[in-house]
Amino acid sequence: MAQIRLKNLSKRWDSFVGVDNFNLDIADQEFLVLLGPSGCGKTTTMRMIAGLETVTEGEIWLGDKMVNRLEPKDRDISMVFQSYGLYPNMSVYENIRFPLRVRKVPRDQHDERVMRAAEMVELTDFLDRRPAALSGGQRQRVALARAIVREPNAFLMDEPLSNLDAKLRVSTRAQIKNLHHTLKTTTIYVTHDQIEAMTLADRVVVMNKGVVQQVGTPTEIYDNPANTFVAGFIGSPAMNLVPGEISQGTFTAKNIKVAGFDPELSGKVTLGFRAEDAAMNEGEGEITAPIYSIELLGDATMISMRVAGELVSVKTAKDFRAEIGDSVSATIPTEICHLFDSETGARITARGALTRTAS
Template sequence: MAEVQLRHIDKRWGDFVGVKDFDLTIPDKEFLVLLGPSGCGKTTTMRMIAGLEEATDGEILIGGKVVNDLEPKDRDVAMVFQSYALYPNMNVYENIRFPLKVRNIAPDTHDEKVRRAAEMVELTQFLHRKPADLSGGQRQRVALARAIVREPNVFLMDEPLSNLDAKLRVSTRAQIKNLSHELQVTTIYVTHDQIEAMTLADRVVVMNAGVVQQVGTPTEIYNYPANTFVASFIGSPAMNLVRGNVYKGTFTAENISISGLNSDVEGEVILGFRAEDAIVAANQAATNGVGADVFSIELLGEATMITVKVGDALIAVKADKEYSTDIGKPFFAEIPAAICHLFDAKSGDRISSMEGEK
């Protein structure tokens, strides 16, 4: 049983608050992703779980045992770092084996454990090589194997893919996803990349300025963002956000008019909708949505992204890959009320969406 509990964790350095009142239970075998921009407190939270940082307030429990006063080596966690942290003088085999030696695991079990871990990350043929002779992706897999061989209660992964190029990032992400399914070990994964979070996580914790903004499955966070920060951070592109006014169920802003919204909401709001949910229209007369000149065009392969400017906001609409237009030409898109989200204009907190969720 490797349930991890964080009970009202704070981390402060003098007057600076790094993490504020982080309160969450991570069930056994869950893959939890801490997601947010640089400086949001996600890595500090992970380091407190590992014992590399001391919590200012609150309790950390692993497997039902309070570990605040335990040394990192006594918490039965394995950490994978962004920088690989391999020993350059050791070959791959010895790098993977090293945790077994320092923990005084019976030597006659080492070879089997090392080779099994290496096989899991497809490194068997590279066991004789030194880290300098490996690619970035291979080095990261050595770091993963070194964590696997420990057979810990909890895996901690601190932005393990951020040093890899785009192609390697995709393949290594698939490797981690497969390993998670195979190993069934509680995993806490830190990233600023929302695509990693959405593809890997059972649940995502979105953080900003040390405060948890929302906790939920990738689907919940994508479909029902708790506030404008989450809405603007999740999705590629991020959710379109436009400031305007609602009166008798109709939202209006420069070049936008959408009727059929929640009639209980009136006054200044922020309206959100996703690029893929809007529908390209032939002309203004056909639209309950946006009409403006094309600001930019991006060919994405599977689609064409059209951006228009509405006041100070840039609005993205995903069109068919065959769609063709030019910058400066008129563009119209229907924005059905059912796809819209409303947020409080002052706090940014969610008011509602139009899909029956209040």
């Protein structure tokens, strides 16, 4: 049983708050991703779970045991770091085997467990090599195999793909996804890359400045961001966010007018919509503005326009033809739009939730 529970977890250094009142239940066999920009507290949270950082306040439970005072070696957790941490004087086989020696696992089990772990990450042809003779992707797979061979209750992975090039990140990401499906071990994965989070996670925890912004499945977070921070962080490109005013059910700002919202809402708001949910329009649309840039993506074309002082992206067909500076129109269906409070950044969901008038 590898359920992990974090209760009122905080980490402070004097007046600096690294993690603030983190509460979460992580289910057995769940793949949870901690996502956010550098300095948001995600790695600090993981290090507290591992026992590498002391807890200022709160409790960490692994199964039915509170582990705040346990040494890292007694928590039965394997970690995979951004730096591979391999022993250069040892072969791949001995690097993978090393945790078994440290934990005094009977020697007659070593070969079987090392070979099984190596096979999972496709390293059986490289067991006699030293780390210096491996590529970056192969070294990361050695680090994964070394974590797997322990057969721990949980894996903690701290940005394990950040040192790899784009092609290797894609293939190694697929390997990690398949490993989790095979091993069914609780996994906490730290990254600042929202594509990794969306493709790997059962649930994502979005963090900023030590505070949890939203917890949900990748689909929930993508489709229903809790605030403008999450909306602007998730997605490639991120959600378009346009400041403006709403009155009698109509949002207006420079070069944009969208009708059909709750008529009881009034005041300053931020309108959000995804590039793929809008469409270029030959007639009149909700947006009319000159083209700022055109990017051919291969399967589509990304059009950028400046709206209310913000760059807004619209994804359109790959055969779309226009020039920078041309005036174009885009359609934004009201049902795909999101409204956020301009002061707090929070998502507006309740009828009449916003009543402040524009100043």
